[in-house]
Amino acid sequence: MLEIKPIFNALLRSKVGAVLLLIQIAITTAIVSNAAFIIKDRLDYLNQPTGYEEENIFKFNVMTFGTDLDLIQQVELDEASIRALPGVVDAVQISAIPLSGGGSSTGFRLKPVPEKSKSINASYFETDEHGLNTLGVELIAGRNFNQDEVILNRDYSQFPKVALATKALLDELFPDEEGLGKVIYMGDQPLKIVGVIGMMKGPWLKLEERKDRSVILPMVDPGKLHQFLVRTEPGQRAHVMKQIEALMHDNYAKRVIQDLTGLDEKKADYVAEDRLMMRMLVVLISVLVLVTALGIFGLTLFNINKRTKQIGTRRALGARKSTIIQYFVVENGIICIAGLILGVCGAVLLGQQLMTHYSVPLLSNWYIATTALLVFAMSILAVIGPARRAANIAPSIATRTI
């Protein structure tokens, strides 16, 4: 039969070890539930859909030191020669690389500056009519811009009149109507939305930027350092990448090709810190759970060693082996439940603090409940071994003088 009351009373009379274990369980529950939630949030962040075939796209920088060329003409020549390579789907010079952590963003408005207007911040890419196909993102309404709409910018005397924008941005700017065909403003420059893109992440994935707000402007404005983006047929990327440097030097020699990198690698570099933090949290959780399990294991072993004669006496008085196991499991269960109640409160408070100070989303109760259940199961598993050992103490120990 269960001996909850006498076990509880006994714990109250000899509580130092139990209180230490209780605190350990509470801390573990509070930290593990929050850390697990943050890990899940990081995983969602790392695995969020981007709209790109990351494994089929690569980028490279061109640093031109020669001065005897027209950069815009050279870019067009380079693009054409890359597109002619077997295995290439499309290639384009572009102002920013998606998922790389570096690019441009600005507020897109319903009215021109300086009029007061709703303004939504979004990243933007300047490229030509091949940009959409090179990025490989889905056009869900409207059309791509035409070649004659692309501004070849030499002196900033002209600005694009049309743009492509993601549905997410347009839904925010025009919550009650279709964004296609509407005019938005970049500063005081009007841009007519001629096409709506489904999913297209900008250069950043974090927090606010994680919202899918991107705009493509039809403009080519290469500097001495400019970037190309290339999409290949599946499985052809490595082969095409090997040919790039020679091809570019054949086109024009006085320049350096840098940072020839796959888009997936670029993203991996960008999220490396997040991945590291996630791994550290996994290690933290593992260590905490292990230390708590060892704590329970150790305390139970200590209690068994301390109570060897008591256990023998209980056996002599008629306790079955299963009764002894039950005794230690119930004792541990009482400590664990008290620790979990404290830990759940701690988890909620810690979650609120993290949300307030570190912009972490509000901790879900499911994580607290799941963590509490797992910690409880772990504590039962940790106590079973020592409890079985206790049950094997011979009742004859009761008559020995030790």
Added chain:
Amino acid sequence: MLKMNNISKMYQTEMVQTHALRDFNLHVEEGEFIAVTGPSGSGKTTFLNIAGMLEPFTGGDYLLDGIDVGKLNDNQRADLRNQKIGFIFQGFNLIPDLNLYENVEVPLRYRGIKAAERKRRIEQCLEQVGLASRAKHLPQQLSGGQQQRVAIARALAGDPRFLLADEPTGNLDSLMARQVMELLEQINRDGATIIMVTHDAELARRAPRNIQVVDGQLADFTLYQGNPNVAVGA
């Protein structure tokens, strides 16, 4: 009530075999008070452990109330111990984290007795040993003699067929030892069968029947019939 026929107990290590008991024969009738004496290492405690089913024996037959103990499994032995035997240990063996009431309650809980009945029995037994007013005290708040009386109350609470006492006065001064012995004699007069292992020859002489264990065998069998100076050989 208790019959041991040719009981043997052998401890074996890699190097040596030690016979703790050999051809041990003993019959105990209901209501007897037996003192077991013998030199250290003679096998007294081994006999007590086997009689109380605290350890298995190697050979022979042991019948307790007609039940063949050798054929019982561990759980059955635990249940039989709980129902038929009350233990009194030299070191009292009270559980330090439990108060007197809870200590006496331990064997009753193992038997699954309901709370109201447990309470009645505990109060009755603590009353019997003169400690009812201290039920909420912890063992360490009592003297050695009082602790042993609590242990006796615990042994009596389950209303066992017989009591096994292992040096019950070994840790007590002479005054307290006499009080505990008088209590045991009273319990015996009330009908309980008692087997008491002791080093104390004077205490042993107060028991109506003495057995002596030497080198694991029943070496002597003496009955004091009213006159402690006259020994009747068996």
